[in-house]
Amino acid sequence: GQQVMQIPQYQHVQEGEDFTTYCNSSTTLSNIQWYKQRPGGHPVFLIQLVKSGEVKKQKRLTFQFGEAKKNSSLHITATQTTDVGTYFCAGSFSSGSARQLTFGSGTQLTVLP
Amino acid sequence: DGGITQSPKYLFRKEGQNVTLSCEQNLNHDAMYWYRQDPGQGLRLIYYSQIVNDFQKGDIAEGYSVSREKKESFPLTVTSAQKNPTAFYLCASSITGGPKTQYFGPGTRLLVL
Numbered sequence: 001g002q003q004v005m006q007i008p009q010y011q012h013v014q015e016g017e018d019f020t021t022y023c024n025s026s027t028t029l030s031n032i033q034w035y036k037q038r039p040g041g042h043p044v045f046l047i048q049l050v051k052s053g054e055v056k057k058q059k060r061l062t063f064q065f066g067e068a069k070k071n072s073s074l075h076i077t078a079t080q081t082t083d084v085g086t087y088f089c090a091g092s093f094s095s096g097s098a099r100q101l102t103f104g105s106g107t108q109l110t111v112l113p
Numbered sequence: 114d115g116g117i118t119q120s121p122k123y124l125f126r127k128e129g130q131n132v133t134l135s136c137e138q139n140l141n142h143d144a145m146y147w148y149r150q151d152p153g154q155g156l157r158l159i160y161y162s163q164i165v166n167d168f169q170k171g172d173i174a175e176g177y178s179v180s181r182e183k184k185e186s187f188p189l190t191v192t193s194a195q196k197n198p199t200a201f202y203l204c205a206s207s208i209t210g211g212p213k214t215q216y217f218g219p220g221t222r223l224l225v226l
Contacts, residue, residue, distance in 0.1 A: 006155075033214065042203055042217040043156070088155060092213070100144065100213050105155035 002027055004091045006104030014112050019076040021107035023089035030092045032065055032072045033101065038085045046074075079111045116140065119204050119218035126191065126198060126225050134189045134221045136204030142216070143209045145187035149173060150201040150220075159202075162187055163209055191223060199225050 006023045013019050023032065031050045035043040047056055049065035049072060056063045062075045072091075076083055086108045090101040117138040126132045136145065144163050148156040158171030162181040176195025181187055187206075191198045201222050205215040 009153075042220050043215075044217070045214045048214065090215075100146070100161070100207060101215060102158075103148075103156040108153065 002093050002102055004029075004089060004102050004104040006089055006107060008107055009105065010108050010110070012110045012112060013079050015081060016078050019079050019083070019109055020073055021087050021089075021109075022071065022073050023091070023104050024071045025091055025093075026070070027093060028069050029072075030069075032092075033090045034063060034072075034074055035088045035090060035103075036085050037088065037106070041085075043088060076109075079109070081111050081113055084109060084111050117204060117206055117216055117218040119202075119221050121221060122219065124221055124223045126223060128225065129193045131190055131192050132223070134191065134202055134204075134223070136187045136189065136218060137185055138187075138206045138216075138218075139185060140206055140216060141184075142206035143184065144207045144213065145181070146205040146207075146215065147171075147177070147179065147187070147189045148203040148205065150203060156203065159189065198223055 004025050033048045034046040036046055037043045047063050052069050053067045054065040060077045064073045086106040088106045089104040120135045146161045147159040150156050157173050159177050160168055160171055160179040162168035165181055165184050168179050168181050178190045201220050203220045204218040207213040207215045
């Protein structure tokens with residue numbers, strides 16, 4: 001089946017350091033979404049990327065969608081303790097499956113004060 | 114307030130027992146989804162529904178059943194055939210047509226006694 005691979009699985013950073021998580025698909029994605037899940041909470045939508053090569057920013061967060069629409073990344077500049085949580089990418093495939101989204105396995109971010 | 118609710122927050126199941134998890138939304142969304150999340154893992158799709166009285170199996174439907182008699186409601190039954198049901202269950206909803214942001218409920222933690 002179609003899968004979205006996400007790395008790393010875990011990342012520990014010192015507060016103030018940068019953080020990046022990557023997603024990759026073997027087939028073209030029609031769009032990719034990013035979600036954040038705080039410890040003990042539920043996933044919350046962050047952003048959606050649709051266009052090839054698209055870059056979007058939300059304060060310290062930068063989201064990129066690859067030129068081939070097969071990969072994406074989330075970069076956090078100068079992490080803060082409030083950034084703690086698990087970040088998921090979720091892709092929709094061009095085949096137009098009615099199932100909507102395929103989630104990556106997530107990257108669990110720990111920020112050490 | 115518009116949103117998606119799940120109940121109960123915690124649920125304990127005895128061996129051989131069926132249990133039903135509730136999911137209700139007042140967002141007027143046509144599509145609804147059930148995901149299972151195991152510790153340190155991503156979201157795996159159990160069932161999804163695009164419209165009332167219709168639903169499809171996801172990646173891990175065995176041992177689960179659903180119904181969609183009303184637009185607002187999408188209950189999930191964990192049957193005794195599900196041999197490893199302990200997990201965090203998340204319900205989500207979205208509009209249909211175009212890129213589809215999913216809105217998640219707070220989740221139900223199921224534990225087998």
